[in-house]
Amino acid sequence: MREGCRILLLDDEPLILMDLEFAAEDQECNPLTATNVREAMAHIEAHEGVTCAVLDVTLRDGETCLPVARELERRAIPYLLHSGDLNRQEGTLAELNAQLIAKPACSRRVVETALALSSTPAG
Template sequence: MKSILILEDEPFIALDLQLAFEDDGARAVVAVNCDEAFELLRTTEIDGAVLDVNLGRSETCEPVAVELKKRGVPFLLHTGDLDRTGEALRELNAPIMAKPSGAEEVVAKLFGLHGSCEPA
């Protein structure tokens, strides 16, 4: 079973994504900030991720995105603020999905990346 990291500070969006991934046969783990995401990266083998860009309190997903890129883990950026994504995040060259997006669309997009993230 594939494990998907969801980094999302909005509880309803996180739950919607978690349920959609689980309905599609994946295990989804949720973090609300970068510290929690890094703890999950230390303890869980992650096969793919959905990262909210802006996590509140001036925190972005950038450190987690950089780590995932180093590990070769496919991820997509999920944001409601496309105009303020920032140059550093654009340089990550990751797929971006605008909020609101249906959870099923997010699942399909992530599972389609590199063909390597599809559920077992």
């Protein structure tokens, strides 16, 4: 594992989340997986030193990643948005001035891009 590398992965689709988790492990990072805002916020609180994050914009039950993104910004943790809902989330996307990778996308590329946003050197 990369020393201290922790990547938060927020997605409500189990297969996508699993692919991202495997891609993070392939990059020698510790993946912190979440399917909703509550789980993601719990990871942020419990794991000091989250390196970066990949956030799905639209989650189940009308949730969006906005509260998680704001908390990451407050803590100066880089993140990118990973969404297949681009036409329905224009307001949220505009509000979050973050890099976007549209779904479907190669999980390895998504994780590598998120890691590149972090200034943490590979250990």
